[in-house]
Amino acid sequence: MAGTKFGFFDANVRSINLDVETPETIEGVLHREPSLLKCIGCGNCAAMCTAGHFTDLRFYRLNLYLKRGLVNEIRKEAQNCMLCGKCQLTCPRGVNIRHAILLMSSIRP
Amino acid sequence: MSQKNNNIKQVAIIGAGPAGLQAATVLSQNQVQVLLIDKQAKTGGHLEKWSHLFPDSRPSNEILKVLQQGIQKENIQFFKNKRVSKISKSNGQWELGTDDGLVINSDAVVIATGFNTFDAHQKEEYGYGIYPAVVTSENLESIFKGETTWPFNSSGKDLRFGIVHCVGSRDAKCGNLYCSKVCCVTAVKQAIELKKKFPGATVYCFYMDMRMFGTGYEELYQEAQTKYNIQFIRGRLSEASPSQDNRLQVKAEDTLLGRPAKLTLDMLVLMVGMIPAVSLEMKNDAVYLNQPAYGSSFITPDDVFLKMNHHQQAGLFITGACKGPASIPEVLQDAKATSIEVLNYFNNKIK
Ligand SMILES: Cc1cc2nc3c(=O)[nH]c(=O)nc-3n(C[C@H](O)[C@H](O)[C@H](O)COP(=O)(O)OP(=O)(O)OC[C@H]3O[C@@H](n4cnc5c(N)ncnc54)[C@H](O)[C@@H]3O)c2cc1C
Ligand code: SF4
Ligand code: SF4
Numbered sequence: 496m497a498g499t500k501f502g503f504f505d506a507n508v509r510s511i512n513l514d515v516e517t518p519e520t521i522e523g524v525l526h527r528e529p530s531l532l533k534c535i536g537c538g539n540c541a542a543m544c545t546a547g548h549f550t551d552l553r554f555y556r557l558n559l560y561l562k563r564g565l566v567n568e569i570r571k572e573a574q575n576c577m578l579c580g581k582c583q584l585t586c587p588r589g590v591n592i593r594h595a596i597l598l599m600s601s602i603r604p
Numbered sequence: 605m606s607q608k609n610n611n612i613k614q615v616a617i618i619g620a621g622p623a624g625l626q627a628a629t630v631l632s633q634n635q636v637q638v639l640l641i642d643k644q645a646k647t648g649g650h651l652e653k654w655s656h657l658f659p660d661s662r663p664s665n666e667i668l669k670v671l672q673q674g675i676q677k678e679n680i681q682f683f684k685n686k687r688v689s690k691i692s693k694s695n696g697q698w699e700l701g702t703d704d705g706l707v708i709n710s711d712a713v714v715i716a717t718g719f720n721t722f723d724a725h726q727k728e729e730y731g732y733g734i735y736p737a738v739v740t741s742e743n744l745e746s747i748f749k750g751e752t753t754w755p756f757n758s759s760g761k762d763l764r765f766g767i768v769h770c771v772g773s774r775d776a777k778c779g780n781l782y783c784s785k786v787c788c789v790t791a792v793k794q795a796i797e798l799k800k801k802f803p804g805a806t807v808y809c810f811y812m813d814m815r816m817f818g819t820g821y822e823e824l825y826q827e828a829q830t831k832y833n834i835q836f837i838r839g840r841l842s843e844a845s846p847s848q849d850n851r852l853q854v855k856a857e858d859t860l861l862g863r864p865a866k867l868t869l870d871m872l873v874l875m876v877g878m879i880p881a882v883s884l885e886m887k888n889d890a891v892y893l894n895q896p897a898y899g900s901s902f903i904t905p906d907d908v909f910l911k912m913n914h915h916q917q918a919g920l921f922i923t924g925a926c927k928g929p930a931s932i933p934e935v936l937q938d939a940k941a942t943s944i945e946v947l948n949y950f951n952n953k954i955k
């Protein structure tokens with residue numbers, strides 16, 4: 496796109512366009528793990544996560560990517576999870592995080 | 605009121621909203637002569653404007669009917685279309701003055717003047733009054749009641765609605781630092797109601813904090829997420845503008861992701877906060893009920909723990925949302941507590 500010519504990115508790249516229709520793959524994940532809808536973004540899962548000390552993995556953010564339709568971001572981050580399940584022990588809303596991550600990491604482009 | 609029986613005490617209640625109606629009911633049941641005054645033609649205050657109530661979606665009519673039946677008594681007199689503007693006291697008797705010169709005497713006075721909704725025109729960036737698709741939470745209630753029409757083509761498909769929390773509250777720019785307390789749960793109530801009316805619609809709530817303080821409110825929030833799939837985005841809307849297809853284009857920061865978001869909407873609902881209905885001013889031994897100005901505060905009780913229903917002079921009581929944002933169950937309980945205090949005052953139990 497035009498922006499890169501001058502060595503910087505178009506600011507729009509970071510902007511989330513919520514008018515884009517939710518991809519079916521995402522509907523599928525939400526359908527198979529409805530507890531994702533309960534998340535309140537408290538961040539407890541991320542605070543617990545060992546992988547988060549070394550990578551960008553933040554589960555609540557994965558869930559937000561999902562709700563905003565940002566498929567590429569999900570795939571990249573979900574791969575860092577070790578499926579240890581610590582996050583799930585602390586989640587105050589009882590989100591089935593490990594199953595959700597398994598579903599997310601199997602999303603195909 | 606000159607030929608009054610000395611054993612029977614008279615109370616003047618200013619405002620016939622839920623708080624005033626409840627106090628009138630309890631006091632009249634206890635042999636007090638009630639003079640109930642409202643600047644409007646009807647009783648019910650804001651309750652009369654709402655369609656269904658949180659937390660249990662009950663039709664507001666049900667509650668209104670009970671409260672209105674409570675005042676169908678011989679010892680209650682209702683003065684409509686009378687705005688009280690002055691309260692004074694001489695020789696133990698209270699005297700109320702209205703804008704049109706009526707004078708009402710009593711042995712005690714209860715102020716139950718409630719609140720006004722914040723004027724959304726002041727938040728110019730949201731375009732209220734400019735774009736018809738921008739409405740307030742108060743407007744939406746009247747649409748739900750069928751008194752006004754939808755500001756979009758209601759047979760359209762894939763409708764998208766946005767709800768903005770904290771409009772006129774928690775905002776130094778508007779002069780209101782406080783939280784209006786009931787608008788988060790009102791947003792959830794209205795979002796659910798919109799989904800019931802338009803099951804195919806997408807509803808976004810733009811919030812700063814979700815303040816679900818009451819019993820059952822947090823559960824309602826969770827139900828909004830899971831059963832109705834309402835989307836909650838933490839971040840305040842920066843602006844609304846017309847889109848190319850004559851809808852609304854809005855921008856907000858999705859603060860949990862740290863990224864800007866934009867979307868097109870068919871209707872934007874502003875959760876207007878509560879501001880005081882009157883601003884009290886003490887002048888020459890009288891209390892004036894002025895129109896509130898920018899940053900006016902609610903009426904302060906003498907002691908927030910121990911004298912929640914008293915205001916500065918013996919025999920002058922305050923009740924309901926005139927003291928600050930409150931829900932209907934809260935103001936009804938408060939009005940009952942106030943009534944006890946009035947009775948105690950008449951029985952010389954408090955000075
Ligand atoms: C959009 C919205 C939705 C809401 N939905 C709900 C809900 O679902 N459930 C719930 O529990 N609560 C709800 N509330 C809160 C509820 O409206 C209040 O708790 C309630 O109305 C407060 O009652 P009140 O009698 O103290 O004041 P009000 O209802 O404001 O009544 C005050 C009365 O005093 C009169 N008055 C004012 N000044 C004077 C004067 N100088 N002289 C004579 N009369 C005067 C007014 O005309 C009015 O009739 C909602 C609030 C908002 C803003
Ligand atoms: S701990 Fe649970 S509720 Fe909190 S952000 Fe993580 S998934 Fe969401
Ligand atoms: S299961 Fe994955 S996201 Fe959860 S704590 Fe373990 S590594 Fe982190």
Ligand code: SF4
Pocket residue numbers: 769770771773774782783784785786787788789812813814815875877
């Ligand atoms: S109740 Fe919610 S919407 Fe209303 S002012 Fe408080 S935080 Fe904002």
